[in-house]
Amino acid sequence: MLREVTATRYVEPLHSGGSVPGVVEADDLGTYVVKFTGSAQGRKALVAEVVVGELARALGLRFPELVLVHFDPELAAHEPHQEVRDLLDASPGVNLGMDYLPGARDFTPKAAETFAVDPLEAGRIVWLDALTANVDRTVHSSNLMIWPTLGTVPPRLWLIDHGAALVFHHRWDTSAPDKAYDFRHHALGRYGPDVRAADAELAPRVTPELLRSVLAEVPDAWLADEPGFAGPEELRAAYADYLAARVAASAAWLPTDFPGRAELAAEEARRAARTRAGRPDWLKRVPDLHGKPAAEKDWSAHLE
């Protein structure tokens, strides 16, 4: 079960997040990024956070601990932004906290220049996103963090923010479990994700028992009053059945035609050639480093 903590201090809103999560300290001395029930994204975003996050953890991916946070809006009486206060006033009671990773960096194409992405791990992440129809792990918004960034422990990829996954729960009656996944802008598409290996490894592990145990973590209150369902238990079963059917249909949605390494290298060479072609003559003689530090040893060409 998810641990329960009580918020003791509202530190600040994270304006970079669309749902304006808050950094909150709690009575276990932990610090959490809290997603609020009163946000415009609504309770379904919190359901998706729990289901996909706990599924990721069960499959061995790195994902910060989730906790249920009892929150009293009085804690944020000092918050100067009226719209943030409105959000918090609409969120008394249980909200969702994610362990705050101090010093973590967002994974971006720039950050990836100095961070080696493992194709097997990338494959597992893409596979999970395709299974759970996550539309929010793109080049522009990776929802992946690099952590830790200080000390001697090597930095690793951490998954965050699955609020936009499980898109099918917005259209229960029309969503087919074998629907293809649009992976063209996936944040890890450029790093050779081995999705076939991930499918072979992970699909057998997504059992009905695992799905049931993941759904059991979602509080009843976030599953209540869904039109077409008699109650939280029936809705939990619908999520589990849908995901089980989708795992079984992986051949239909498995994204397989990611560009390979050779293709990516050729594309990079074409891009560099285009850049060179657009340069004035004098600049063509300067090496094209694409933002990398100069490593040129032989300067004779510049001294003619």
Ligand SMILES: Nc1ncnc2c1ncn2[C@@H]1O[C@H](COP(=O)(O)OP(=O)(O)OP(=O)(O)O)[C@@H](O)[C@H]1O
């Ligand atoms: N556990 C965490 N530790 C450290 N920083 C975090 C953590 N979770 C989120 N952040 C930071 O806060 C930002 C916003 O978080 P998140 O993406 O979860 O919010 P959101 O409201 O769902 O955002 P959006 O929908 O705009 O992507 C992240 O991009 C990241 O920089």
Ligand SMILES: [Mg+2]
């Ligand atoms: Mg995000």
